[in-house]
Amino acid sequence: MPELFEDVIVRTIARLMTPFIQLFALYVLMHGHATPGGGFQAGVIIAASFILVAIALGLEEAKDRVKQKVRLPMESFGPLNFVVVGVVCMICGGYYLQYTIVPLLPSLQAVGAVLISAVEVGIGVTVMAMVTTIFFSMAGGKHDTS
C-alpha cells in the first residue's frame, strides 16, 4: 500500500474544494438544456471530485463517501431511466423517445424540457457511478512492486 500524500495544504484544499466541484457539476447538469453541459459532463465532474478525494485524502476516505452499496443501483439507473421515459412516450401514442407527446404539462415545450432534463439526470448518475467504480477498481488492486 503506497503512503498517503501527507501534506496539510493539499489535504485541506482538496477537502475544501470537493463540495464546490460537486455544486458546479449540479449546475452543469441542471442547466444542460439551456447552456453548454449535460449529463455526461456533469457525471465526469462529480467523478473527478471523488478521484481528487481518493488521491489527496486516501482511497478508503473516498470509498467511504460514496459507498458501493449506493453506487451499484446508480450504475443501472441511467439506462433504466432512458428505457422508462422512452416506453412512456410509446404508451402515450408517440414514437420511442418522442418526449413532446406526453401529456404531462400544458405546453409542449415544457414537457420536452422536463423529460430531456430527466434523461440527462439519469445519464449523469450512471456516468458518475461508472467512472468512480472503474477508478476504485483499478486503484484498489493488489500492489506488487517489489
Add this chain to the structure above:
Amino acid sequence: MRFAPLMLVLVIGATLAIAVAGMPAFGSSDAPAYTHVVPRYLENCVEETGVGNIVTAIVVYYRGYDTFGEITVIFTAGIAVIALLGRE
C-alpha cells in the same frame, strides 16, 4: 525493397495533400455537412423540443437512440471492469 514502405508513405501522403485542396474552406457554412439537416435543426429546435441548447436537443432528442447506445456502452464497460477486476 528497403525503400518500399517509404515510397508507399510518400505516395499516400502526396495523394492526401492534393485532395486537401478539394475540401471546403475551414468553417465554411456551405460545406456539405452544414447544408443537409443542420438548417432544419436550427429553425425548428425550440418549437419541437423546448430546449434552447441545440447540442442537447440533438444529443437527447433527435439522436436519442444514439445516446441510449452510448449510455449502454458506459454501463457495459463498468460491468466488464467489475467482472474482470472483482468487487472492491
